Amino acid sequence: MTISYNWLKEYIDIPETADAIGKVLTNTGLEVESVEVHETVKGGLQGLVIGQVLTCAKHPNADKLSVTTVDVGGGRILPIVCGAPNVAAGQKVVVALPGTTVHPTKGEPFTIKLAKIRGEQSEGMICAEDEIGLGESHAGIIVLNTDVPNGTPAASFYNISSDYIIEIGLTPNRADAASHIGVARDIKASLSREIRWPSVDSFAADDSSLVIPIEVENTAACPRYSGVTLSGVMVKESPEWLKNRLLAIGLTPINNVVDITNFVCHEMGQPLHAFDADQIAGGKVIVKTLPAGTKFVTLDNKERTLLDTDLMICNGKQEGMCIAGVFGGAKSGITGQSKNIFLESACFSPVYVRKTSQHHQLKTDASFRFERGTDPNITVYALKRAALLIKELGGGKISSPVADVYPAPIQNRSIEVKDKNVNRLIGKVIPRNEVHGILSRLDIRVMDVKDDRYMVSVPPYRVDVTQEADVVEEILRIYGFNNIELSDIARTDFLAEFPVKDIDKYKRNLGELLTGNGFNEIWTNSLTNYAYQQKHNLKFKGEAIEILNKLSEEQGILRQTLLFTGLEVCAYNINRRQKDLKVYEFGKIYYKEGGAYKEEERLALYMTGNVETENWRHKTQPTTYYDLAQHVLHIVLKSGLPNLKQESITDPVLEYGVRLLRGNVEIGKLGKVKAALLKDFGMKQDLFYAELYTSLLFQSANPKLVIQEVTKFPEVRRDLSLVIDKQVSFDEIRNLVMATEKRLIKNIIAFDVYEGENIPQGKKAYALGFTLLNEQKTLTDEEIDQTMAALMTAFEEQLGAVIRK
Numbered sequence: 001m002t003i004s005y006n007w008l009k010e011y012i013d014i015p016e017t018a019d020a021i022g023k024v025l026t027n028t029g030l031e032v033e034s035v036e037v038h039e040t041v042k043g044g045l046q047g048l049v050i051g052q053v054l055t056c057a058k059h060p061n062a063d064k065l066s067v068t069t070v071d072v073g074g075g076r077i078l079p080i081v082c083g084a085p086n087v088a089a090g091q092k093v094v095v096a097l098p099g100t101t102v103h104p105t106k107g108e109p110f111t112i113k114l115a116k117i118r119g120e121q122s123e124g125m126i127c128a129e130d131e132i133g134l135g136e137s138h139a140g141i142i143v144l145n146t147d148v149p150n151g152t153p154a155a156s157f158y159n160i161s162s163d164y165i166i167e168i169g170l171t172p173n174r175a176d177a178a179s180h181i182g183v184a185r186d187i188k189a190s191l192s193r194e195i196r197w198p199s200v201d202s203f204a205a206d207d208s209s210l211v212i213p214i215e216v217e218n219t220a221a222c223p224r225y226s227g228v229t230l231s232g233v234m235v236k237e238s239p240e241w242l243k244n245r246l247l248a249i250g251l252t253p254i255n256n257v258v259d260i261t262n263f264v265c266h267e268m269g270q271p272l273h274a275f276d277a278d279q280i281a282g283g284k285v286i287v288k289t290l291p292a293g294t295k296f297v298t299l300d301n302k303e304r305t306l307l308d309t310d311l312m313i314c315n316g317k318q319e320g321m322c323i324a325g326v327f328g329g330a331k332s333g334i335t336g337q338s339k340n341i342f343l344e345s346a347c348f349s350p351v352y353v354r355k356t357s358q359h360h361q362l363k364t365d366a367s368f369r370f371e372r373g374t375d376p377n378i379t380v381y382a383l384k385r386a387a388l389l390i391k392e393l394g395g396g397k398i399s400s401p402v403a404d405v406y407p408a409p410i411q412n413r414s415i416e417v418k419d420k421n422v423n424r425l426i427g428k429v430i431p432r433n434e435v436h437g438i439l440s441r442l443d444i445r446v447m448d449v450k451d452d453r454y455m456v457s458v459p460p461y462r463v464d465v466t467q468e469a470d471v472v473e474e475i476l477r478i479y480g481f482n483n484i485e486l487s488d489i490a491r492t493d494f495l496a497e498f499p500v501k502d503i504d505k506y507k508r509n510l511g512e513l514l515t516g517n518g519f520n521e522i523w524t525n526s527l528t529n530y531a532y533q534q535k536h537n538l539k540f541k542g543e544a545i546e547i548l549n550k551l552s553e554e555q556g557i558l559r560q561t562l563l564f565t566g567l568e569v570c571a572y573n574i575n576r577r578q579k580d581l582k583v584y585e586f587g588k589i590y591y592k593e594g595g596a597y598k599e600e601e602r603l604a605l606y607m608t609g610n611v612e613t614e615n616w617r618h619k620t621q622p623t624t625y626y627d628l629a630q631h632v633l634h635i636v637l638k639s640g641l642p643n644l645k646q647e648s649i650t651d652p653v654l655e656y657g658v659r660l661l662r663g664n665v666e667i668g669k670l671g672k673v674k675a676a677l678l679k680d681f682g683m684k685q686d687l688f689y690a691e692l693y694t695s696l697l698f699q700s701a702n703p704k705l706v707i708q709e710v711t712k713f714p715e716v717r718r719d720l721s722l723v724i725d726k727q728v729s730f731d732e733i734r735n736l737v738m739a740t741e742k743r744l745i746k747n748i749i750a751f752d753v754y755e756g757e758n759i760p761q762g763k764k765a766y767a768l769g770f771t772l773l774n775e776q777k778t779l780t781d782e783e784i785d786q787t788m789a790a791l792m793t794a795f796e797e798q799l800g801a802v803i804r805k
Helices: 016-029 180-191 241-246 254-269 348-362 366-370 375-394 421-424 432-441 466-479 500-517 531-536 563-574 625-638 673-681 696-702 730-740 781-799
Strands: 001-004 032-039 047-057 065-071 077-082 092-096 116-117 118-122 162-170 215-216 223-232 272-276 287-289 295-299 303-305 309-316 320-323 342-349 402-404 413-418 443-446 453-458 581-593 596-607 645-650 656-664 665-673 687-692 716-725 745-754 763-770 802-804
Touching: 001 180, 016 032, 016 180, 032 413, 047 077, 047 366, 077 118, 116 295, 118 781, 162 413, 180 254, 180 432, 180 466, 215 223, 223 696, 241 254, 254 272, 254 366, 254 375, 272 375, 272 625, 287 342, 287 716, 309 348, 309 581, 348 366, 413 421, 413 466, 432 443, 432 466, 500 581, 500 625, 500 696, 531 673, 563 581, 563 596, 563 673, 596 625, 625 656, 625 665, 625 687, 645 730, 665 673, 665 696, 687 763, 716 781, 730 745, 730 763, 730 781, 781 802
Parallel strands: 215 287
Antiparallel strands: 001 162, 032 162, 047 065, 047 092, 065 077, 116 118, 223 342, 223 402, 272 342, 287 309, 295 303, 309 320, 413 453, 443 453, 581 596, 596 687, 645 656, 656 665, 665 687, 716 763, 716 802, 745 763
């Protein structure tokens, strides 16, 4: 938001510099992003003075040049060669002295230097309008009708003043500060100064010759609507002071009536709209919605199709004249021929205005303010202010009393504030009288004061102050964050009770584990393209949640899986020759089930390319499913869940894979992504994907630290080779081993799997390694042989295995 420093000073005393005021505002929460110099004329006419031509003669060596002498004040008389046809002795002119940089209306700035022109000395330049940025004319030099002394600075003569433009990064909750008086309120609260509100005491209706009745059909969308008429107004160019005010904040002046509505909007934050009263058919204003599909042409001459929720300002024939709070219509706007005016000042519902603004993609100064919430109690005051300015600058008369439709006045909010909560949240005990003083300067009235608490009355224009914590925030920002001393132990406090978020620490630990194993973390958008799953007719848990005001079809739904957004990242990197990828993401999936919206935490892992970069010690090895499984196992072990069950699954996005079970609850899945899906993303290399259900994994986790003495007795390793059916998984073998002998078997590994020559079709050979240990004594050969014999019997009888000897 743009604020003019000079304009701001009209409402409150500011002896401080613009930079100093910027710091004050930043300390109150209105973060100042920049303070820049603004000049109504570029360069500020610095180095230009008013002079008088003493003599003027024809140049001896050029037909179109004149040699002049010019008195520029202080006893200085300069010879200047001039090419203007209208130069003559006795004229008062604008002179650019040597060394001055002039800024022409068109073209680049240039510096005036001492020079000889066709043999004659020239020590300055007599200026035309366009040469110094005062206009477009280049017909001749500027000739002034004035008696000001020679040497008078041109900036002083033309009343050129510098201003400072303060850019504020206004947060959405601070709608009250979206104006110059709104910003002055914060200065008032911080520096204990009074605001000078423009007087409207002289407002009075001159007659009732142009009364336009108002009817509000939808009071939920328009709680208050005020209007007044003026007749005999002359629509013309605005005076310089008004144009300069608007130009300073980046607005283009249009005419005096429209400029006044913009001026008042930026002065006090109340948007206004002016209608050509002669174009209001039926002589009546009706505030209502029109049927969906109604066509309406706006001021930019674009035809728009209305929704049935678009609030409209209509005439007596039920025809739209303006999209309420957003944009005017092409037929009822102010033109140079307008004489009679209906002036509108209203309070519109933020919900209605935002929905309309978003749908029609119309962002205006009015919608910016109405979307955030305006002051319902200022509509009549703003109306009177604008009407008086129009009467002053455009003539005419006020032709009706103010019409004000306000069926259900919006009351102040009452909030209870406890001293202990103020002190606890701020982290410092502030004297109660100082707290009450701050609230009073913020227009928040303190009442019903008790020993440990009090009630406050918050005016409606403070749409962001709705609860006790908001009141405390107001106290703190005016008291000053920098005035709160930090304790030796930093901590936060709150009014509500929240559970300890241990899951955040758990996720951080898993992230550190993965990062330590060569993974990089990614963050992706929760919005994704529905076409990804439509193309392959993929179904996920629940219904997809479609975004109503989607920015594009590529971001049309909330994701039901992290896979697609992760594939976008992988494809982006692969296309830039970063083909060996190990990435992970903590994110959420979303779905609708039983009419309720739901979201769930997920941890996704992606691996593709080679396991490690090629080097002189190792040959490159392509990533396999087992590499991903190893990292998933690390996560499971880190969570203290060593005995999860695995089951093969048929999944719509995986060529093959397994799911992980804790009892009967699935807590994740992993596998190889289907080539058809990868092809959609332009990927030709295999990709392996795991999706773990973070919340369920966390709830089941039991990462206890167990410390025990290293056993005194030796481990024994025995290997076994067996041929089994191809569909038997290693998990089944491990479960059978642990069921047969879990006391002595401490570990089991598969160090070779083979299919092919000398192995029957439909079979595979496993080479297994078993680690045996008795923590109480040294194992004997007899115990070892008995254990292995029991395992071989179990393999043969329960798995139909053939033991290779």
